[in-house]
Amino acid sequence: MYKFKEIQTIPPAKQLVDIVLSKTQRKTPTVVHPGFKITRIRAFYMRKVKFCQTTFNEKFTKMLEEFPKIDDIHPFYADLCNVLYDRDHYKLALGQVNATKKIVDNIAKDYVKMMKFADSLYKCKMLKRAAMGRMCTSVKKLTGSMSYLEEVRQHLGRLPAINPATRTLILTGYPNVGKSSFMNIVTQANVDVQPYAFTTKSLFVGHLDHNYVKWQVIDTPGILDHPLEDRNTIEMTAITALAHLPAAVLFFVDISEMCGYPIPIQVALFHSIKPLFRNRPLLIILNKTDLRKLSELSPEDRALIDSMADADHGGAAVQFFETSCASKDGVDAALTKGCELLLDRRVEQKVKSGKADSLRNRLHVTNMTAPVNRPPCIPSSVAQQKGGDGNTAEQEQHEKLERERMEELGGAGVYSVDLWRRALLEDTSWKYDVVPEIMDGHNVIDFVDPDIDKKLEMLEREEAMLMAETSLGDDEEVLKKWKHTQGFLDELHSKMRQRRIERKLAKSRNGNPVTRKKMKKGSEVEKELNEKGLDGAKVRGRSVSKGRKDRDSSILGKRKRDATENGEDQGRAESAARMRSVSRMKGLPTEKAANDVEKVRRKRMKLREKDGRKGEGDKWVPDWKPKHLYSGKRGIGKTDRR
Amino acid sequence: MRKKKAREPKKIAKTARKLRGIKAKLFTKKRYAEKATMKKTIKAHQEKDAKTKDGDEVKPGAVPAYLLDREQTRRTKVLSNMIKQKRKEKAGKWQVPIPKVKAMTEDEMFKILRSGKRKKKAWKRVVNKISFVGDNFTRKPPKYERYIRPAALRMKKAHVTHPELKMTFCLDIVSVKKNPQSALYTTLGVMTKGTIIEVNVSELGLVTQTGKVIWAKYAQVTNNPDMDGCVNAILLV
Numbered sequence: 001m002y003k004f005k006e007i008q009t010i011p012p013a014k015q016l017v018d019i020v021l022s023k024t025q026r027k028t029p030t031v032v033h034p035g036f037k038i039t040r041i042r043a044f045y046m047r048k049v050k051f052c053q054t055t056f057n058e059k060f061t062k063m064l065e066e067f068p069k070i071d072d073i074h075p076f077y078a079d080l081c082n083v084l085y086d087r088d089h090y091k092l093a094l095g096q097v098n099a100t101k102k103i104v105d106n107i108a109k110d111y112v113k114m115m116k117f118a119d120s121l122y123k124c125k126m127l128k129r130a131a132m133g134r135m136c137t138s139v140k141k142l143t144g145s146m147s148y149l150e151e152v153r154q155h156l157g158r159l160p161a162i163n164p165a166t167r168t169l170i171l172t173g174y175p176n177v178g179k180s181s182f183m184n185i186v187t188q189a190n191v192d193v194q195p196y197a198f199t200t201k202s203l204f205v206g207h208l209d210h211n212y213v214k215w216q217v218i219d220t221p222g223i224l225d226h227p228l229e230d231r232n233t234i235e236m237t238a239i240t241a242l243a244h245l246p247a248a249v250l251f252f253v254d255i256s257e258m259c260g261y262p263i264p265i266q267v268a269l270f271h272s273i274k275p276l277f278r279n280r281p282l283l284i285i286l287n288k289t290d291l292r293k294l295s296e297l298s299p300e301d302r303a304l305i306d307s308m309a310d311a312d313h314g315g316a317a318v319q320f321f322e323t324s325c326a327s328k329d330g331v332d333a334a335l336t337k338g339c340e341l342l343l344d345r346r347v348e349q350k351v352k353s354g355k356a357d358s359l360r361n362r363l364h365v366t367n368m369t370a371p372v373n374r375p376p377c378i379p380s381s382v383a384q385q386k387g388g389d390g391n392t393a394e395q396e397q398h399e400k401l402e403r404e405r406m407e408e409l410g411g412a413g414v415y416s417v418d419l420w421r422r423a424l425l426e427d428t429s430w431k432y433d434v435v436p437e438i439m440d441g442h443n444v445i446d447f448v449d450p451d452i453d454k455k456l457e458m459l460e461r462e463e464a465m466l467m468a469e470t471s472l473g474d475d476e477e478v479l480k481k482w483k484h485t486q487g488f489l490d491e492l493h494s495k496m497r498q499r500r501i502e503r504k505l506a507k508s509r510n511g512n513p514v515t516r517k518k519m520k521k522g523s524e525v526e527k528e529l530n531e532k533g534l535d536g537a538k539v540r541g542r543s544v545s546k547g548r549k550d551r552d553s554s555i556l557g558k559r560k561r562d563a564t565e566n567g568e569d570q571g572r573a574e575s576a577a578r579m580r581s582v583s584r585m586k587g588l589p590t591e592k593a594a595n596d597v598e599k600v601r602r603k604r605m606k607l608r609e610k611d612g613r614k615g616e617g618d619k620w621v622p623d624w625k626p627k628h629l630y631s632g633k634r635g636i637g638k639t640d641r642r
Numbered sequence: 643m644r645k646k647k648a649r650e651p652k653k654i655a656k657t658a659r660k661l662r663g664i665k666a667k668l669f670t671k672k673r674y675a676e677k678a679t680m681k682k683t684i685k686a687h688q689e690k691d692a693k694t695k696d697g698d699e700v701k702p703g704a705v706p707a708y709l710l711d712r713e714q715t716r717r718t719k720v721l722s723n724m725i726k727q728k729r730k731e732k733a734g735k736w737q738v739p740i741p742k743v744k745a746m747t748e749d750e751m752f753k754i755l756r757s758g759k760r761k762k763k764a765w766k767r768v769v770n771k772i773s774f775v776g777d778n779f780t781r782k783p784p785k786y787e788r789y790i791r792p793a794a795l796r797m798k799k800a801h802v803t804h805p806e807l808k809m810t811f812c813l814d815i816v817s818v819k820k821n822p823q824s825a826l827y828t829t830l831g832v833m834t835k836g837t838i839i840e841v842n843v844s845e846l847g848l849v850t851q852t853g854k855v856i857w858a859k860y861a862q863v864t865n866n867p868d869m870d871g872c873v874n875a876i877l878l879v
Contacts, residue, residue, distance in 0.1 A: 018668065025664065113794035114871050119753065119770060126869040134871075 001163050002073060004156040007066045012150070013143040016059065017136045024052045024132075034121045045124040046112050049131045053108035056135060060101040067094060067149070068156075076164045076244035083236040085152050093145035093152075103138045107131060160205040160218075167346065168216040168245050169338055172238060173252030174266050175222025176259035178287040180204075181325035182252070183219040186335055191219055197260065198222060201234050203241055210339045218245070225269035242273070248281040248342035250334070253305070256291035263301045270308055281341035283319045284308055285334055290324040738862050739805075739876050743822050743836035751827070755790065766790065772797050772867035774815050774831040774839070789830055797833065800873040802841050802861050815873070816840040816858050833873055837863045841875065 011019060028051050032044045070078045070087055081087065111131035118124045162168075171179040175197035183191050187206025192199055204219040220238035223231075231239065242249065253266050270284075286294055286305070297305070309318045319341075321334035350356050400408075406415040420431050437444055449455070526536030585594040608615070654673070661669050755766035766788060773791045781787060803810045819838040821827035833839065841861050848856040861875035 022664065110794075111871050114868075117768075117770060117792055117795055118868075123869060126866075127871055130870045130872070 002068060004159060007153045010063060010146055010150040010153060013140050013146045017139055020052060020055045023055055024048060041121050041124055042115055042118060045128040046115050048128055049108050049111055052132055052135060053104055056104045057101060060097050063097055064094060074164045076240060079240040079244060083233055083240055093148050096142060096145045100138055100142050104135045107134050160203055162205055164245055166216055167342060168218060168247035169250060170218045170220060170241055170245060170247045171250050172220050172242060174259060174261045174269060177252040177254040178325045179252050180219055183217055185325055185328055185331055187217050203237055215339060225265060225272055242276045248338045249277050250283050250285050250338060252285045252287050254288050255286045255294060256288040258288060258291060264304055267304045267308060281345055283321060283334060283338050286320060286322045288324060289322045290326045294322055740836045740862055746823050769830060769832060771832050771834055774818050774833060797873050800841055800875045802875045802877050804877050814842040816842050819860060833863055833867050835863055835866050839863060839875060
């Protein structure tokens with residue numbers, strides 16, 4: 001329901017000012033010097049002003065949020081608030097708080113603006129002082145409404161937690177007719193009962209359980225019979241409860257007249273507030289029967305009481321109950337009847353409103369009754385298993401439990417668990433063999449390999465196969481071959497080592513120019529190769545033939561172009577044609593390969609040309625957006641000068 | 643309740659001992675004020691009971707018994723009411739509550755606003771003080787705008803105190819009549835301490851001797867508006 005208890009305390013206006021100012025002092029920086037940059041000084045003081053404003057704002061916003069808005073809460077509470085605190089006064093107080101909040105905001109806004117133009121620390125400081133002073137003055141003007149709101153808060157927190165929607169019984173009647181004693185009997189509530197009128201000055205709530213649900217009983221202050229305008233606050237609380245809560249009403253009549261009000265007056269009250277009982281279950285409790293019975297009444301009074309029954313009351317008949325709070329006679333009967341009537345009414349209303357239908361659609365109530373004899377259900381497979389082996393002696397003698405074994409062998413503390421008993425090994429006799437943990441200074445477990453047998457088997461098989469293959473024959477021949485190869489390799493390695501040393505030596509001359517390697521002549525290469533026992537002429541071949549031909553032509557002089565009939569010249573022409581084709585292939589084996597290379601080259605060229613590069617080595621990165629052409633403002637017609 | 647009241651002084655003493663810093667200052671100030679009022683009331687109560695002597699002192703310039711009832715008049719000093727009034731008016735015409743003001747330098751008054759591409763030009767000025775700007779004022783184009791009055795420093799209302807009624811009203815400013823610093827400030831509408839402003843007093847319902855309603859009256863600014871963020875003035879009557 002509503003959380004009236006959780007509204008925070010409202011300090012008096014003066015205290016609020018102190019709180020906010022000290023908070024500002026605590027939570028904002030405190031050190032500033034005139035030597036600081038002016039922007040820093042300004043920011044320092046602006047922060048103070050803004051902080052003060054936000055703190056005030058937070059406090060006020062919280063206040064406005066927490067207090068219930070009279071238009072939004074349940075009409076019962078709204079009316080109660082109106083009766084107890086005066087709706088206009090309440091709204092005015094909250095309105096003032098809201099107005100002050102806005103004023104504080106505006107002050108802060110103005111002064112922050114002004115501070116932007118302050119040019120010295122002193123000026124900033126004075127402006128800050130003025131701003132805070134004005135804020136505090138406007139808050140101090142709230143003194144009245146703040147103290148009023150604090151009172152309201154305290155009272156609201158102490159209001160009984162009445163839930164206007166639940167099942168409720170309301171007790172009403174003249175003062176001192178026994179409403180509170182009835183309440184004390186029926187519920188756990190401990191309401192003050194005194195032998196004078198207006199003992200109960202406000203609403204009280206008690207709770208009781210009936211029919212497995214919780215019921216709310218509201219004890220109201222007594223009502224006197226006079227017009228609504230003349231009623232005081234205490235009576236009005238009772239009236240609001242009667243007017244707004246959809247509850248069963250228990251109207252109390254003191255037939256002994258011990259309360260000081262004769263029966264005619266009490267009946268007159270009933271008739272005057274009758275409109276409030278409309279559409280509500282009504283019970284008339286004739287109380288204090290231990291002092292005077294109904295039958296002992298004079299006929300006039302009897303007639304008056306009977307007149308209450310004739311009251312036009314929404315069709316339902318008015319119920320009468322004779323009770324006595326002293327002897328507790330008839331109290332339960334009245335209570336039960338009241339509860340029943342109200343429950344019926346509520347159910348009826350729910351059915352009418354269609355709420356029940358939506359619920360009923362989702363429900364299904366079965367009519368099945370449980371069979372009397374319900375044997376345990378055992379699945380057939382289980383039954384079979386049991387039937388097959390169940391009879392044998394083995395099954396019946398179940399295996400000994402570890403606990404039983406323990407009991408047999410000396411009980412707890414003496415018996416030690418046999419961990420190897422269930423070990424699954426190839427040979428059961430191995431079970432209790434002692435396994436050393438350390439052997440020859442090694443941890444045995446480090447060398448345990450579960451697949452060792454398999455690996456060993458594999459190895460053995462491989463060895464056998466190799467042995468079978470060793471039909472290599474003579475060992476001597478093999479050895480010879482090996483030696484020959486070894487000698488060859490040794491020679492090669494020594495040469496490599498030598499070269500490495502030579503190179504190292506050459507390198508060690510730091511920074512000296514390295515002479516260019518002389519190209520070897522073809523003849524030298526041939527000679528070297530021949531020395532190594534390879535065919536040098538094969539490498540030299542073409543150059544030899546060419547050289548020879550050149551030598552031949554030199555004899556003929558420069559006449560080779562025109563000399564067409566010359567057989568030798570013809571041969572030269574043939575060879576030239578061949579040479580040209582070779583150059584087109586660029587020293588590549590096939591024409592296709594040459595074409596591919598050419599294609600790649602052209603592609604590369606194309607890219608380079610597109611970028612406008614000079615060559616492969618041209619890595620220049622252009623500045624596409626030079627800063628000097630793109631920076632600066634471009635206002636009205638100033639394209640040329642930036 | 644009775645016990646609570648009895649314990650109160652001990653509680654107060656305890657807090658007084660505990661508090662430090664600003665809180666202690668505030669507390670002692672409050673306590674001092676409370677004690678002062680308490681003492682005063684006690685004294686008032688005591689005086690009420692005590693019998694005081696009647697003033698039996700002999701007044702200076704004793705007179706014989708037969709002259710006691712006569713009122714003395716000093717003719718030389720008596721002036722006719724008319725002359726008195728006139729003199730007062732004449733003197734009062736140019737008399738203002740704040741006759742002298744501190745002179746202000748130009749750089750206190752204005753801030754130089756540099757302009758131009760390289761911020762080389764320095765002919766613009768920003769008015770650093772609170773100023774009054776009329777409703778129908780429009781700013782000149784930036785090229786011709788020498789003096790800038792920032793919107794944040796413009797004021798339309800003044801808190802004007804009526805010296806005889808001893809009441810303060812928040813009134814509209816109509817114009818700035820005279821700034822004692824210089825004529826330029828008067829034209830700019832700058833309000834500093836001692837400036838004479840014209841305020842709209844139609845709300846006060848003042849009437850002239852002939853029965854006409856007074857719309858506007860002069861008032862003198864009594865505070866530094868740029869320090870306080872508001873204009874306080876005293877009505878010149």
